[in-house]
Amino acid sequence: MHQTVTNMIWLLPSQFFAITVTTVVENLAQLMYSVMMSGYMFRDVQFCLKLQQSLEHVALTNAQSIRVR
Helix, strand or coil: HHHHHHHHCCCCCCCCCCCCCCCCCHHHHHHHHHHHHHHHHHHHHHHHHHHHHHHHHHHHHHHHHHHHC
């Protein structure tokens, strides 16, 4: 329920509503830490997937060139 209400608030058109967000410093710090760690994890996953795809492409290209010879 909390998530639904939060999403609805953020979707309100800003030209009609003035939304003010207040927080406690510790909560904001925890949120920023979580976002930072998630970003790093997602970036690492993206890097690993791209590396895997590149290696698979190289292996496939090498296998095709060996068959052609």
